[in-house]
Each structure stands twice: as C-alpha cells, then as structure tokens.
Amino acid sequence: MTDWKALSHAYGEASGIPALIGELRANPSDTAWRDLWSCLCHQGTVYSASYASLQPLCELAKAQPPSDRLSPLIMIGAIIASDDLSGVDRRPVDAIQALIPDLQALADESMKVSGLASETFIYCLQAASAFAGDLFWGRHLNHLVDGEFPGTCPDCDHDLHLVIGAHGFFTTTQEWVRPRDANSRRNPISAAGEHDLSGSAAWLHSTATKCGQRQIALWIRYVFGTAACPACNEPFQVAEAIANAYPPRQNAEH
Secondary structure: OOOHHHOEEOOEEOOOHHHHHHHHHHOOOHHHHHHHHHHHOEOOEEOHHHHHOHHHHHHHHHOOOHHHOHHHHHHHHHHHHOOEEOOOOOOOHHHHHHHHHHHHHHHHHHHOOOOOOHHHHHHHHHHHHHHOOOHHHHHHOOHHHHOEEEEEOOOOOOEEEEEEEOOEEEEEOOOOOOOOOOOOOOEEOEOOOHHHOOHHHHHHHHHHHHOOOHHHHHHHHHHOOEEEOOOOOOEEEHHHHHHHOOOOOOOOOO
C-alpha cells in the first residue's frame, strides 16, 4: 500500500493525490487535469508522487475507450520521459518497465482513432516514444505542435530556430515570427528520404504513417533531415542540432 503522506509533489506532501485521481475517474474535467499536472509534472519537473501515480493513471487509462484515454497517457509519458527529478535520485526503472506493455498497447489503440487531430496525435506519439524507451523524443517531439524546435549548430554553436511544420521548413538565427528583417537569412531544411530513416526516426515515421497521419509523417522526415547553418554555412543534421540544444541532466538518463 502506498504511503502517500511520505511522498511529495510540487506543493508538498502527496496525501491528496489519490482523491485527485479519483475525481478524474468520476468527472474528468479540464480543471482536475490541470490540478494534477501542476502537482505531478510542474513545468516538466517530477517528484516521488509522480512515479507513485503511474500505476493508478495506467488503470485510469485502461478503464477508458481509446478516444478518451489520451490525457492519462500523455501525462504518464511526460512523467516517464522527464529528466528533471526533484527529491528523487533516479527513475524507478523496474516499476516503469512493468507498465510498458500495457502502455504501449493503450497508446497504439489511441493513435489509431479515426479523425484524431494532428496536435493530439503529436502529443500521443510523444508519449508513445517514451513508452518505447526514447526519452529524448518523449520530451521534445511536442515542438512539432508549434512548428519550431530550438537548435544549436554542431559546428559553430550558434543558436538556431528550426522551423518545421505549418509555417514551412527552414532554419534561421533570428526571430522569424515578427516582420522579416531584410538582412535575415533563412536556409531551407531538406527532408530525409523515407528509406534513409533508421532507429527512432524510422519508428516515428512508420507509426505516423500507419495511423493515417501522413502530414505528421512528412514533418518527421524534416526533423531528421539536413540544412546548412545560416551563421557558418556548414551542413548539419537537424536532429543533432536539436539534441545539442538540450544537454543531458546528470540526475536522469538521456
């Protein structure tokens, strides 16, 4: 039996967490989900109560049909993938691994729901990445929602804006949302070929394709594509530049 009083979340001891999860079973309101997110994964930080909540959140997801279980799956994925641990030395790997088969099956069903919005699919695919063991894309794939990834050039270390999605496919060193500076430089991003993808890239692309999310599948090819740095003109791998913007933390696996 979990001693919730001995655990902590963002605002203190965690004795109230079971009641919050119970409220979500009875009335899954946006307010209740926001409250739980704020406690268990506050700005991406996780706590001892976050990991203790994985099992009841998984049970909550199991009790819901595929189209309604996205919220618990996305939260579980965020907790598993987080590399910002507070009051916890390391992830409870064995406890997480025990849940993975169920989580993968649940996410697979949910991603195949007909008519799933692109934004929702991206968040679910990000969670599925965490369940598949790719914690980096389990944290950062959501940048596809806004259409921009931060990056750092592997050669000159210049900060980059990597625009991928509805706004186009290019990289620049300057803010690009505001009216364009006449002197700003935008270099195109070239998509990776489907048959050039491997590992996580191939899995992400094939999963999006099998789920009928062809636009997302195309965007993923750009995430693993190439470009030339606007600052130094050297070619680089887009995924490498994205990874360079996120140095791994010491208290969690990459």
